[in-house]
Amino acid sequence: MDDDQLPVGELQDVLAAIADPVRLEMLxxxxxxxxxxxxxxxxxxxxxxxASHHFKxxxxxxxxxxxxVAGQTHQTLRxxxxxxAYPGVLSSILAAQPAR
Amino acid sequence: MDDDQLPVGELQDVLAAIADPVRLEMLxxxxxxxxxxxxxxxxxxxxxxxASHHFKxxxxxxxxxxxxVAGQTHQTLRxxxxxxAYPGVLSSILAAQPAR
DNA sequence: TGGTAAGTTCGACACTGATCGAACAGGCAC
DNA sequence: GTGCCTGTTCGATCAGTGTCGAACTTACCA
Numbered sequence: 001m002d003d004d005q006l007p008v009g010e011l012q013d014v015l016a017a018i019a020d021p022v023r024l025e026m027l028x029x030x031x032x033x034x035x036x037x038x039x040x041x042x043x044x045x046x047x048x049x050x051a052s053h054h055f056k057x058x059x060x061x062x063x064x065x066x067x068x069v070a071g072q073t074h075q076t077l078r079x080x081x082x083x084x085a086y087p088g089v090l091s092s093i094l095a096a097q098p099a100r
Numbered sequence: 101m102d103d104d105q106l107p108v109g110e111l112q113d114v115l116a117a118i119a120d121p122v123r124l125e126m127l128x129x130x131x132x133x134x135x136x137x138x139x140x141x142x143x144x145x146x147x148x149x150x151a152s153h154h155f156k157x158x159x160x161x162x163x164x165x166x167x168x169v170a171g172q173t174h175q176t177l178r179x180x181x182x183x184x185a186y187p188g189v190l191s192s193i194l195a196a197q198p199a200r
Numbered sequence: 201t202g203g204t205a206a207g208t209t210c211g212a213c214a215c216t217g218a219t220c221g222a223a224c225a226g227g228c229a230c
Numbered sequence: 231g232t233g234c235c236t237g238t239t240c241g242a243t244c245a246g247t248g249t250c251g252a253a254c255t256t257a258c259c260a
Contacts, residue, residue, distance in 0.1 A: 050248070
């Protein structure tokens with residue numbers, strides 16, 4: 001199950017992954033906190049299983065990767081890889097103002 | 101029904117509108133052809149009603165607008181408006197390579 | 201050796217949304 | 231006017247997916 005480092009997916013898969021409100025919030029938190037955060041810090045108000053489902057979508061799209069840090073699962077934003085595949089897409093989305 | 105010139109929607113709505121394969125193709129064609137094209141030139145392989153449904157989604161997200169030219173309905177890409185709201189998002193997506 | 205905590209996986213369920221055909225509404229040509 | 235063409239709207243259907251609880255795995259600690 002080393003799907004931790006997959007190639008970045010098709011543009012449509014990446015966009016579909018980012019378009020979900022829950023997942024966009026996860027990416028914003030990862031970006032704000034420097035890119036590597038324990039899973040549980042990335043969501044509020046949803047169950048563990050739902051969060052894990054969203055992690056899987058993001059991982060399979062190549063937007064995040066999973067790593068073990070001191071026995072804890074961390075998620076890491078793969079900003080450079082996504083930028084290399086689709087320059088400007090993810091960075092401009094993360095730079096956009098959250099809806100007011 | 102002058103929803104032809106709506107404000108650009110929330111980022112999530114814009115992303116959700118763009119993430120669909122049919123709609124992304126529509127936007128690519130609009131971009132390639134200079135921004136204003138008759139409806140029927142923007143899709144293949146789907147029914148008129150389905151296409152109209154997608155137009156409505158794009159229009160409500162503020163990504164395109166509708167205008168009448170010589171009795172024909174044209175759709176126009178609102179690239180400047182979207183860029184003003186979310187700089188770089190739409191332009192980088194349109195600049196990205198179509199999936200190989 | 202338990203016990204706890206964190207993530208994942210698995211069904212199951214509900215809701216959203218993409219799709220279609222059919223009916224309707226304007227414009228244009230004849 | 232009548233017809234034709236284009237696009238929209240309306241119901242209905244169906245697939246996709248977001249959601250949950252429960253069971254399972256793994257890692258750490260006492």
